Amino acid sequence: MKHGLAVLLAAGTLALAGCGSTAEPQARAAQETAPQAAPSADPSAAQSQAAPQAQGLPVTVQAADGTSVEVKDASRIIPLTGDVAEIVFALGLADKVVGVDLSAMGLPEARQKPQIGYQRSLAAEGILSLKPTVLVGTEEAGPPAVIDQLKGAGVPVVTVPSGATSVDDVPGKIELVAKALGVADKGVELAARTKTEIDAAKAKVTGTDRARVAFLYLRGQSKTYQLGGAGTRADAMIAAAGAEDAGTAAGVKGYKPITAEAMVKAAPDQILVMSMGLESVGGVDGLLKLPGVAETPAGKNKRIVSLDDLELLGMGPRTGQALDKLVTAFQQR
Structure with a gap:
């Protein structure tokens, strides 16, 4: 040594x-004290509204919280957590994202997007002001009362597993996000590539x-x-x-x-x-x-x-x- x-x-x-x-520097999901940030105008809103509907919609997915969620429109997406935002961007859907939380701000695609605050201390009013058609996040998004408010406002809220248990859960997490947003084929491709990289890295462990x-x-x-x-x-x-x-x-x-x-x-x-x-x-x-x-x-x-x-x-x-x-x-x- x-x-x-x-x-x-x-x-x-x-x-x-x-x-x-x-x-x-970039905000992280575990940053318990991250300040709330007010939403700003989204210059790409009109473009997102006019974007063609994904071929895989409407779709009904089984969310991590056990509920069945129907998604009809993914033209205005808000990832509620940074890890989900990275998946959404990797799926090629950056132009449809109309807001991100602070834990996503280290991603280049997120820096010009309106901020919705920190994933664990969200506020329904700011999120709804961006007129999302679908919200996707892990179980870490909250507080629960705010998630209930968002659901009550009629916006589909899809929760996906955080993947904290094992890296082997990551491909499934990617596929669920992709399916919910109508791009299941892209999700399968991205998940397969990610799994290949994970398996290759684990194979290098010796001794x-x-x-x-x-x-x-x-x-x-x-x-x-x-x-x-x-x-x-x-x-x-x-x-x-x-x-x-x-x-x-x-x-x-x-x-x-x-x-x-x-x-x-x-x-x-x-x-x-x-x-x-x-x-x-x-x-x-x-x-x-x-x-x-x-x-x-x-x-x-x-x-x-x-x-x-x-x-x-x-x-x-x-x-x-x-x-x-x-x-x-x-x-x-």
Whole structure:
């Protein structure tokens, strides 16, 4: 193991550095304190209204919440969560998207779209003002009362699984989103490509001496510093990449605040973070100032792995690419 080494993965490359990631900041799904943003005028609204109807509509889909939802019109789409937005864009439907939540703002296609706030703290009035014909999001979209309001307003709301359990759930998630929007054939194609990339990355895992990796959720602006564990998307990604989740091994379920005691108990060989989070604490140097981090094997050797936020935890079209980078990084010990 080389001392003073920080492994930073961003923009599809493997970089070695001793400072923070230079990746452009972007909102993430786990950002509990994200502010609400007022919708702005959508310059593409007229174009979206005039767009031809998808060939696969009308369609009835079985949503993740157990309800059957009929979608007749996908000319004005609002993805309620960033991971779903990435799938919608990858399906070639960017011109029909009339609003996105803050967790999607790291995606180039989303930056000129009206904002509807943060996925966990949505407001019905702002969403309805954009005149959507269909809303699609994971179970993380809410609060529940707002989702009920949107359904009550007559707008089809399709919920899809978040994919937190396993990377193997990602292709099905993609296919469900595509079917709901009338482009099932494109969904099958995108899901197959994503599955091929996931399987190829998992096939690169070698050996039985697994790296012990801790995922840290960092938001310096709100001083939110948490250690991830069982039941999280990070746990699923770490396991698929052939490593051991240090938080899970230490008995953490979900997320818990970082403490010196928790970090020492987790004793990670490597630390995994999102690029925006790493940047928010001042890079690797700032990360090492958090309780207990510098005392871990990962901290002592500056073994920090950083990926784009949605690429790492989006459980979407880039999941296989993210896994490939993690497998490479985790095997460099």
